[in-house]
Amino acid sequence: MQPGVFTHMVSELREERLRRGMQALDWAVIQNRIRSTASHNQARFDEALTNMAPGLGFRLLTGLSERVAYRELFLLGLTHFDLRHIPQFANVRSKARAEIDTFVRELALPTKSEAVQMPLLAPLTPGEATDNPLEGEPQLLRA
Numbered sequence: 001m002q003p004g005v006f007t008h009m010v011s012e013l014r015e016e017r018l019r020r021g022m023q024a025l026d027w028a029v030i031q032n033r034i035r036s037t038a039s040h041n042q043a044r045f046d047e048a049l050t051n052m053a054p055g056l057g058f059r060l061l062t063g064l065s066e067r068v069a070y071r072e073l074f075l076l077g078l079t080h081f082d083l084r085h086i087p088q089f090a091n092v093r094s095k096a097r098a099e100i101d102t103f104v105r106e107l108a109l110p111t112k113s114e115a116v117q118m119p120l121l122a123p124l125t126p127g128e129a130t131d132n133p134l135e136g137e138p139q140l141l142r143a
Helices: 005-019 040-056 068-075 080-086 095-107 112-116
Strands: 025-028 058-061
Touching: 005 025, 025 040, 040 058, 058 095, 068 080
Parallel strands: 025 058
Antiparallel strands: none
């Protein structure tokens, strides 16, 4: 199996960030809408992702289960975190909310103070070519 177009794009982005002396890119792959019933195909898919992760340089995180509650709240523009603001549901302790908490913890996002110290873009060096019509604007990737 060969790496796909998205993998190539992430590799190019990583190289560009390193070239500019920026922090390495943290690539997390997260399966969405995990079903509660196991299948042979799902097991093969999970094994393939686990085997590919070290070679392609991504972290494999536990995703969110397929839950009716997610869909129902989404239609109202709400999440499980919004339930604490609705008096009738303020004390609800759902498995879905615990699942979201676990997911956010696994992401290991930087704290606010750490994020301030991480520039999203590094400026181009003087005289470096850019395809941006606004000369000198930082660019992550150029065609």
